[in-house]
Amino acid sequence: MTGLRLLAGPDLASGAESDANHSRRLGAPKLSGRALIEALASSGLTGRGGGSFPVGTKWRAVAAASKGSPVVVVNGAEGEPQSHKDRVLMSTRPHLVLDGAFLAAHTLRAREVIVYIGEEHRAARAAMDRALAERTESERRIARMVGAPQRYVAGESRAAVHLIEAGVATPTTAPPRSHERGVAGAPTLVQNVETLAHVALIARYGDAWFRSAGRRGAAGTLLITVAGGVKRPGVLEVEAGTTIEEAVAMADGPSGPASAVLIGGYFGAWVAAAKAWELPLDAAALKTEGFNLGCGVVGVLPAGRCGVCDTARIMRYLAEESSAQCGPCFFGLRALSDACSRIAERGANRDEIARLKRWVVEVPGRGACRHPDGAVMFLRSALATFADEFAAHPAHWRQQPA
Ligand SMILES: Cc1cc2nc3c(=O)[nH]c(=O)nc-3n(C[C@H](O)[C@H](O)[C@H](O)COP(=O)(O)O)c2cc1C
Numbered sequence: 138m139t140g141l142r143l144l145a146g147p148d149l150a151s152g153a154e155s156d157a158n159h160s161r162r163l164g165a166p167k168l169s170g171r172a173l174i175e176a177l178a179s180s181g182l183t184g185r186g187g188g189s190f191p192v193g194t195k196w197r198a199v200a201a202a203s204k205g206s207p208v209v210v211v212n213g214a215e216g217e218p219q220s221h222k223d224r225v226l227m228s229t230r231p232h233l234v235l236d237g238a239f240l241a242a243h244t245l246r247a248r249e250v251i252v253y254i255g256e257e258h259r260a261a262r263a264a265m266d267r268a269l270a271e272r273t274e275s276e277r278r279i280a281r282m283v284g285a286p287q288r289y290v291a292g293e294s295r296a297a298v299h300l301i302e303a304g305v306a307t308p309t310t311a312p313p314r315s316h317e318r319g320v321a322g323a324p325t326l327v328q329n330v331e332t333l334a335h336v337a338l339i340a341r342y343g344d345a346w347f348r349s350a351g352r353r354g355a356a357g358t359l360l361i362t363v364a365g366g367v368k369r370p371g372v373l374e375v376e377a378g379t380t381i382e383e384a385v386a387m388a389d390g391p392s393g394p395a396s397a398v399l400i401g402g403y404f405g406a407w408v409a410a411a412k413a414w415e416l417p418l419d420a421a422a423l424k425t426e427g428f429n430l431g432c433g434v435v436g437v438l439p440a441g442r443c444g445v446c447d448t449a450r451i452m453r454y455l456a457e458e459s460s461a462q463c464g465p466c467f468f469g470l471r472a473l474s475d476a477c478s479r480i481a482e483r484g485a486n487r488d489e490i491a492r493l494k495r496w497v498v499e500v501p502g503r504g505a506c507r508h509p510d511g512a513v514m515f516l517r518s519a520l521a522t523f524a525d526e527f528a529a530h531p532a533h534w535r536q537q538p539a
């Protein structure tokens with residue numbers, strides 16, 4: 138391990154690092170403007186909010202958009218129930234996130250920086266508020282905080298723009314994308330808080346330094362949340378390319394035998410433990426295996442816990458959390474969730490399973506945002522990983538705490 142980067146510095150238990158300490162420890166960023174965009178492109182940094190989109194490409198698109206001075210949205214909604222990494226980062230290294238945000242504003246000549254934080258993440262919000270008060274007057278003048286409602290879809294980029302514009306955190310269903318026309322019609326860069334913290338370090342140490350961490354061909358480090366059946370659940374910074382087994386070992390190992398791992402959170406995939414251990418935490422490598430790094434959740438399912446019941450619970454959550462505006466969510470996710478619940482409650486039923494397999498093919502690619510696609514990818518992985526459990530499920534839903 139090359140060592141911590143985002144989480145280097147004072148002990149996390151000591152809370153938010155002050156501006157004075159942060160500046161003394163890291164010095165001032167050296168790159169901005171075109172040089173920073175090029176460094177981001179060659180670093181290979183990808184977004185950490187779930188989509189793993191190349192950061193340099195997105196900044197180039199916003200810089201090239203011709204319609205007025207852009208807006209930067211700092212996405213700290215962190216609506217994924219299993220993920221804690223963004224709130225830990227904001228609570229302990231707020232100036233790293235703000236550095237990235239103001240570097241983006243400076244580089245893109247943005248008129249406004251909007252810090253969008255989940256309303257339930259009170260400690261993170263307070264730390265970011267205090268950190269903002271420590272910044273320069275010119276930075277404070279263009280920045281404001283906006284609370285994100287506690288909804289799964291509130292962190293989706295167009296939902297964030299819609300909330301900022303109209304107070305409604307549902308994704309808008311019409312094009313164009315936010316980077317072309319977002320807040321107040323201006324090109325809008327929506328970037329996850331962890332992504333911006335990496336930007337702050339690349340602006341100091343460069344793209345080659347970013348790539349100097351990483352294993353098995355992957356670049357950089359990433360924050361992950363290790364949850365479920367491990368001895369020490371929590372947030373870790375690992376080198377990209379670290380295997381799931383190595384990450385779980387860093388969480389002091391599994392708390393007992395594991396049957397599967399949920400990789401990437403609720404938009405991710407269940408993978409049988411034997412296969413999951415060797416998979417690398419790297420967006421590109423996981424994609425070649427048909428999986429998704431998402432927001433870096435590694436959820437270990439203990440052998441005694443029912444995968445079908447957990448799948449039914451999560452599908453119900455995802456169906457209820459959609460904004461119910463488009464057919465694939467309003468009809469599709471609801472029907473899929475109901476079928477999963479019936480299997481969990483009343484026991485295995487071949488017709489229900491056949492229906493699920495038919496429907497998961499019909500839902501993707503038809504919503505205005507990726508919510509139904511993520512939910513269906515999750516369900517498909519459950520049908521494959523827990524095929525035997527679905528086929529032989531007993532007639533009672535084992536209520537298991539989340
Ligand atoms: C339903 C849904 C929920 C999302 N929630 C979040 C979130 O809580 N935080 C986040 O950073 N990105 C979230 N995203 C991804 C954002 O739409 C967007 O891609 C991201 O903020 C861009 O930043 P990044 O490129 O730095 O990851 C969500 C996407 C979807 C489809």
Ligand code: SF4
Nearest residue numbers: 460462463466504506
């Ligand atoms: S696809 Fe689903 S979550 Fe996304 S905008 Fe449509 S109804 Fe809302």
